[in-house]
Amino acid sequence: SLFDRPQGCGRFPSLHSFFELCVMAIHRDKLSDARPPMFSADEWQRIVSYLALSPRQAEVAGLIMQSKKDKEIAVALSIVKRTVREHVTDLFLRLDASDRVGIACRIFEAFRKIA
Numbered sequence: 001s002l003f004d005r006p007q008g009c010g011r012f013p014s015l016h017s018f019f020e021l022c023v024m025a026i027h028r029d030k031l032s033d034a035r036p037p038m039f040s041a042d043e044w045q046r047i048v049s050y051l052a053l054s055p056r057q058a059e060v061a062g063l064i065m066q067s068k069k070d071k072e073i074a075v076a077l078s079i080v081k082r083t084v085r086e087h088v089t090d091l092f093l094r095l096d097a098s099d100r101v102g103i104a105c106r107i108f109e110a111f112r113k114i115a
């Protein structure tokens with residue numbers, strides 16, 4: 001659940017963090033839509049399959065394609081920024097890219113191949 005605290009954490013979240021969690025809970029549908037708007041749902045699924053991305057990698061890649069920053073991705077996926085960076089690093093390796101633009105280029109190349 002969004003409101004579960006990590007084990008061993010005796011503190012309550014700050015009011016700001018609590019507010020962010022409430023907003024995330026209310027707008028979860030909008031935040032979880034990680035598909036880039038330039039692709040249809042079917043096209044995106046075919047790209048993800050072609051590139052053999054995990055569901056989480058697909059979400060992160062989709063948000064990168066929407067020009068989201070690490071913190072925005074973390075909030076959208078309810079994960080910490082460090083985990084986002086790990087997913088981005090995994091995408092760099094999987095797609096043989098050196099930066100976010102490279103990730104986008106590989107995604108568009110995949111789209112051209114499957115189209």
